[in-house]
Amino acid sequence: MVDLGRPRRGSPARYRQIACILTRHGLGFLVDRLGLPRPDRPDRGTPSQESRHLPPTLAARVRLALEDLGATFIKLGQILSTRGDLIPPELAAELGRLQDAVPPEPLEVVEEVIAEELGRPASAVFASLEAEPLGSASIGQVHAATLLTGEQVVVKVQRPRVAEQVEEDLAILSQLARVAQRRTSWGRVHHLPAVVDEFAATLRAELDYVREARNAERIARNFSGVPDLRVPAIYWAYTTQRVLTMERIDGIRIADRAAMQAAGIDLRAVAVRTLHMSLKMVLEDGFYHADPHPGNFLVGPDGSVGLLDFGMIGVLDRPTRENLLYLLLALVEGDADRLVDRMLALGIVGTTFQIEQMKHDIRHLILPGAGLPEEEPDVHRFLDGLLTMAYRRQLIVPSSLLLVCKTIMMHQALARRCDPECSLAEVLGSYARRLAVESYLPHRQIGRVLTALSDLGDLALTLPRHIHRLLLETEQGHLTVNIRIREIEHVLEVLNRLVNRLVLAIVAAGLTVATALLLQAYRFRGVEWIAGALLMAGFVAAVGLALWVILMVVRRRHH
Known part of the structure; x- marks a missing residue:
């Protein structure tokens, strides 16, 4: 068992409680993997008894365990449900069902x-x-x-x-x-x-x-x-x-479609209004409600939408909003090349991912028919597929982008609850085109030009000083270049472990050979007991070292 170096606030009792809950839900392998203290007995029933009532899927067991672990872990699960780059799609979907009701x-x-x-x-x-x-809630x-x-x-x-x-x-x-x-x-x-x-x-x-x-x-x-x-x-x-x-604020929950119909509310208008609200917060304001589940929306008698619970907020800077705008516009227009360009501009990268392969994947994400122009792109399908692709390809995706993708998908689901025929692609297309045109209006461009000129002026003032310092350090031989190879620490750690095991194995083999030689050297009358003692000591040492090497190999494979 490794020493976790637990902080004072992480009490041993809480560690044991976490281990018990994980074990009770059939997640004992995580207890070993994370070095948690193995519970002497589960806090409810025995493993064999509890296993009869466990859900069949691992994802469902993880969700139930997080609910039992309390507020922090429930919130962790809700955040992870938006991180399709970190966890498999089936687990992300299951964590989206987390119940924060106590x-x-x-x-x-x-x-x-x-x-x-x-x-x-x-x-x-x-x-x-x-x-x-x-x-x-919790x-x-x-x-x-x-x-x-x-x-x-x-x-x-x-x-x-x-x-x-x-x-x-x-x-x-x-x-x-x-x-x-x-x-x-x-x-x-x-x-x-x-x-x-x-x-x-x-x-x-x-x-x-x-x-x-x-x-x-x-x-x-x-x-x-x-x-x-x-x-x-x-x-x-x-x-x-x-x-x-x-x-x-009083109103009808947006999920209660029958009640809204009975009140004579225009469901189509509510659906479009919800999408416009989402797009404005994301693409124009850069400050958006990041927890748009149905309980946070109330619809008034006049069709107005009331927004509740502002604890989880997402923030996007201007360059990110602009790149996201043009990414969504390229999606609506079915342009895979521009989509990939905007994805790279948004910071989506992969160590071994080829650009042409990305374009191939994107074409299949945009449309089932590999980009046929007469079909309407499914925005939800694209964003969901993007998260799946990020996990499968081990892409590095900024967390802010993942959160906004999940938020847009949830807003589309809300709109579909009101009006199943509501098309996010249609609403998004008109909205994004209007914003794209407005971004080139003179008053918008003047601000951007002034900002660029200010940055250029700062660069012009500081560049000569930096160049002079660089040349001076080069001339004096003080210029140093720091190169860091990714994962090199891990590679060195693995090599160090392998060398240690090899040394132990050689020592064990040497003890075995030395024991045999000593046995032959001292085989004469009167000192047989010396040979026996030496043989036993060498044998025990050799077997002990061999077992230790085997144990380390097994533990490494287990973890």
């Missing part, structure tokens, strides 16, 4: 958190606070309430001690990521510690309700001229890092 905390506990955060009792803020929450729960001034609000309250548990779990995940990177090629290729660090930053942001409130206000400002989108107003006087008070 029994709610009692109202008394909720009121204690409110009093602690606001510095006064809940009764001094709210005229009423519903005991039954509107929703309950991090917090939402209650309907009425302010003393009469406004109808909802209050989002974080569970007690959830932040401490999340920090402990993040510390453990960081350690396990380093172990996985050392022990598996998958971990090394994808640099798992960096993936965990990025996930940790995302989760910590979700724990901060002040940040969520600011996210909501920024999206409200971005849509200030769009009356068809409603964003709840924030009541800052009653908002802290663990308590969020916002306007209550």
